[in-house]
Amino acid sequence: MSAVIELIDVRKSYGSQEVLKGVNLSIDEGKTTVIVGGSGQGKSQIIKHSLGLISPDSGQVKVFGQDINNISKKDLRKIRMEFGVLFQNSALFDSMTVYDNVALPLRERTKFPESKIKGIVEERLELMDVVGSNDKYPAQISGGMKKRVGLARALVLDPKIIFFDEPTTGLDVAKSNEIYRAFFRTQAQLKYTAVIVSHDVPKIFKLADYVALLYNGVMQSCITPEEFQLSDDPAVKEFVEKTMGSLYSSEVEEII
Amino acid sequence: MTNLFGKLGAAALYQFDQIGRMGVFLVLVVVNIFKPPYKLAPILKQIYIIGSKSLFVIVFTGAFTGMVLALQGYHTLSKVGVEGILGSFVSLGIIRELGPVLAALMVTGRAGSAICAEIGIMRISEQIDALECMAIDPHKFVIAPKFVAGIISMPLLTAIYDVVGIFCGYLVGVKMLGGNEGSFWSSMYSNVGMEDIQMGLLKPLCFGLLIIWISSAKGFYVHMTKGGGFGAEGVSNVTTSAVVLSSVSILVFNYLVTSFLL
Amino acid sequence: MKKFTIETGVGIFIVAGLLSLGYLSVNLGGMNLFGSEQYKVKASFENVSGLKEGASVEIAGVPVGKVIKIDLQDYEASVEMMIDPEVKLQEDVIASIRTQGIIGDKYVKIKTGGADEFIDSDGEILETESALELEELISKYIFEKE
Numbered sequence: 001m002s003a004v005i006e007l008i009d010v011r012k013s014y015g016s017q018e019v020l021k022g023v024n025l026s027i028d029e030g031k032t033t034v035i036v037g038g039s040g041q042g043k044s045q046i047i048k049h050s051l052g053l054i055s056p057d058s059g060q061v062k063v064f065g066q067d068i069n070n071i072s073k074k075d076l077r078k079i080r081m082e083f084g085v086l087f088q089n090s091a092l093f094d095s096m097t098v099y100d101n102v103a104l105p106l107r108e109r110t111k112f113p114e115s116k117i118k119g120i121v122e123e124r125l126e127l128m129d130v131v132g133s134n135d136k137y138p139a140q141i142s143g144g145m146k147k148r149v150g151l152a153r154a155l156v157l158d159p160k161i162i163f164f165d166e167p168t169t170g171l172d173v174a175k176s177n178e179i180y181r182a183f184f185r186t187q188a189q190l191k192y193t194a195v196i197v198s199h200d201v202p203k204i205f206k207l208a209d210y211v212a213l214l215y216n217g218v219m220q221s222c223i224t225p226e227e228f229q230l231s232d233d234p235a236v237k238e239f240v241e242k243t244m245g246s247l248y249s250s251e252v253e254e255i256i
Numbered sequence: 257m258t259n260l261f262g263k264l265g266a267a268a269l270y271q272f273d274q275i276g277r278m279g280v281f282l283v284l285v286v287v288n289i290f291k292p293p294y295k296l297a298p299i300l301k302q303i304y305i306i307g308s309k310s311l312f313v314i315v316f317t318g319a320f321t322g323m324v325l326a327l328q329g330y331h332t333l334s335k336v337g338v339e340g341i342l343g344s345f346v347s348l349g350i351i352r353e354l355g356p357v358l359a360a361l362m363v364t365g366r367a368g369s370a371i372c373a374e375i376g377i378m379r380i381s382e383q384i385d386a387l388e389c390m391a392i393d394p395h396k397f398v399i400a401p402k403f404v405a406g407i408i409s410m411p412l413l414t415a416i417y418d419v420v421g422i423f424c425g426y427l428v429g430v431k432m433l434g435g436n437e438g439s440f441w442s443s444m445y446s447n448v449g450m451e452d453i454q455m456g457l458l459k460p461l462c463f464g465l466l467i468i469w470i471s472s473a474k475g476f477y478v479h480m481t482k483g484g485g486f487g488a489e490g491v492s493n494v495t496t497s498a499v500v501l502s503s504v505s506i507l508v509f510n511y512l513v514t515s516f517l518l
Numbered sequence: 519m520k521k522f523t524i525e526t527g528v529g530i531f532i533v534a535g536l537l538s539l540g541y542l543s544v545n546l547g548g549m550n551l552f553g554s555e556q557y558k559v560k561a562s563f564e565n566v567s568g569l570k571e572g573a574s575v576e577i578a579g580v581p582v583g584k585v586i587k588i589d590l591q592d593y594e595a596s597v598e599m600m601i602d603p604e605v606k607l608q609e610d611v612i613a614s615i616r617t618q619g620i621i622g623d624k625y626v627k628i629k630t631g632g633a634d635e636f637i638d639s640d641g642e643i644l645e646t647e648s649a650l651e652l653e654e655l656i657s658k659y660i661f662e663k664e
Contacts, residue, residue, distance in 0.1 A: 053385050080391040091386035094377075105390045108397070157390075300528050308527035311534070347546065412535025419538040446581075448546040449572050456542070 004029045004161060004193055005050050007219075010059035012045060019045055021217030022059070027161075032187070032194040033222070034204050036239065037214035043197040044088065046214065047163045050195070051083060052076055081109065084154030084162040084192070088169065090146040092138040092153070098125075099134035102153045109157060124152040127189075128182055144175035148182055155186060164196040176200065180207065201243040205229070213239055270482060277480070278473045281395075285403055285469075288396040295401075302405030306367040306468075307413060313362050314413050315420050321354055322346060322421030326429035342435050343444035346425035347418075351452050355418040356459035357510050360467060363413060364502040368471040371402055372498040375475030376491035384476070399472050403465070410464025411457050418456065455517050462509055467502050474498035556583060556600040557639035561613045561626075565648035566595040568624040569615055575599050575626045585626060599626060607643070609633040614647035624649060 003026035012020040019042040027033050027050075037043050048054045049061050052068040060067050063079050071079075085091075092101050099121060106117045125131065128148040133141055141149070147167060154162055167183070168176035180203070187194060198204045205211065205225035212222040215235045223231065229240055325346045333339045375398065378384050387394045422444070429435045474481070474494045481494055566588060575583040583601035590596070601607065610631030617624055628643075637643065 048385070051385075051389055053388060077391040080389055083389055085386065085389045087382040087386055089381055091382040093383055093386075105392070108392045109390065301524060303531065304524045304528045307535070308531040311531055351542070351546075409531075409535075412532065412539065415538035415542055416534055419541055445546065446574060450543070453543050453546060457539075 006062040008060045010056040031209040033210045034208035082160040084159035088165040090150035128152045161193045281473045298401035307409030318417035318420035319424040322425035326425035340439035341443045343440035344447035347444045350421040351456040359414045359417040360463035372471040372475040372495045376478040406464040406468035410460040414460035555603040561643040563595045606636045609635040612645040615649035
């Protein structure tokens with residue numbers, strides 16, 4: 001199993017505030033890695049560094065073995081062709097319909113005829129359970145549907161790696177379950193590598209092959225969910241207790 | 257004391273940083289305009305937004321500018337008994353200075369602010385990042401059509417403004433105030449030369465570029481702007497500053513172009 | 519339906535813009551769309567004070583051309599004019615600088631001659647009269663009185 005993305009001692013500061021203080025992380029091919037951590041710890045920064053949207057102050061980001069901050073624009077574009085991204089607020093283009101949004105990568109990046117594009121787009125939208133909304137604009141559909149359209153767009157070029165930036169934030173339980181189901185379905189079918197940034201602990205552990213905790217600007221660990229929940233590492237332990245512990249404390253109150 | 261110098265230095269560095277960023281932005285966009293593939297549909301859409309939708313306000317302001325020029329000009333010129341040159345007074349004033357400047361200011365208010373806000377929102381809602389991740393250059397996809405449309409629309413809008421202004425000046429000066437119809441037109445035909453028309457069309461070309469450049473660059477870099485940052489307030493701040501900066505640079509450039517061409 | 523509106527809007531805008539542009543440059547700017555058929559004639563004057571490039575050239579009060587260039591040659595003012603093709607100038611015409619009204623613009627007045635030969639393109643009008651200067655006239659009047 002080889003690492004498709006490697007972050008080596010990545011540091012980044014904004015003004016006087018150092019957000020990433022030497023992050024090391026490697027993401028294995030075909031696996032699902034979940035990055036957790038409190039708000040404002042720079043989880044999204046890790047995705048943006050991996051995508052080459054932000055370059056680190058020091059350290060390296062290697063994708064498929066290439067340092068993406070030291071390659072030509074052309075090569076970077078080639079690497080990005082293998083990426084799919086589901087942004088936090090979907091990042092659908094307001095001025096385009098649902099159909100055009102999903103078709104955009106195909107229209108811009110391939111020379112497929114419109115009939116073939118139509119086939120691919122409709123297949124992907126169907127896979128996401130988005131049917132009959134082709135001519136609606138993003139502002140006219142619900143948040144959960146936006147996410148699914150965003151996922152359809154991310155998947156449309158058959159990428160090797162997909163990034164999910166907080167895929168379920170702002171959705172209710174039923175809607176976020178829909179997203180998870182869509183995720184399961186598509187990963188089983190398309191076999192991509194997934195990197196998920198999420199708050200949704202512990203549910204997200206069910207999806208994860210590995211869990212990484214970002215705490216104080218450093219990756220604390222990158223281990224399986226089972227190991228994560230039983231870890232002795234103080235930072236991990238604190239995180240597990242904070243996020244999953246509320247259940248126990250309320251139980252204690254009920255007993256009293 | 258050292259703190260003061262430090263602050264001054266930081267402010268200067270920030271300004272240089274911003275100017276450099278806008279310069280690089282301009283180069284990237286211009287390169288992308290000439291890079292194939294060329295697509296007509298997005299350009300047409302932008303001409304619709306920048307040009308067609310500004311048509312009403314341009315006709316309206318053009319009409320009133322011509323009317324007030326004729327009114328004011330008639331009263332001033334008739335004091336020295338030369339109201340016969342009213343036609344050239346109105347037409348030269350509109351073609352050389354007022355048309356280009358006022359039309360550009362109107363387009364700044366109508367289209368420049370909209371462009372800045374649109375691109376700013378695309379930036380903060382990660383749509384620009386999304387484009388980059390799809391390996392689509394946002395300079396080419398989002399900005400270049402706006403540049404082309406701006407450069408095409410601005411001279412056309414100004415020409416419409418000029419013609420409407422002159423015609424309404426004629427209505428007020430001749431039909432309303434009773435000036436001599438023949439001398440209105442003949443003084444205009446004999447005094448307006450090709451060089452006036454050329455100046456009157458070179459200016460809107462520059463202004464069109466300026467407006468779109470400033471508005472889109474301000475929106476594009478909203479996340480790097482001091483006091484901007486992410487969020488709705490950031491977008492509203494950069495939109496305000498884009499309108500102010502565009503308007504000021506239109507006036508400054510108008511002076512520069514006039515002084516070069518005179 | 520939406521596409522229709524956009525394209526119509528753009529169409530209306532572009533047609534209106536081009537018409538205005540055409541009106542300005544052809545009618546007002548005096549741009550000649552079909553290539554300039556006018557021919558060039560030169561004339562030297564002792565004094566062209568007040569004459570500007572673009573001033574009109576008239577025969578019997580009818581505009582027949584424009585001054586395109588004024589410069590100094592051998593301490594005389596050399597004036598180049600473009601004359602309409604249908605107007606033929608005899609070899610012995612007289613060009614003079616006149617003023618429209620008392621304080622109006624200066625223009626070139628051409629008095630027709632009687633010769634059989636016509637001036638070719640790039641030819642020269644030999645007989646000229648300089649600009650009459652109001653100040654000179656007035657001072658002359660005052661001196662003669664004394």
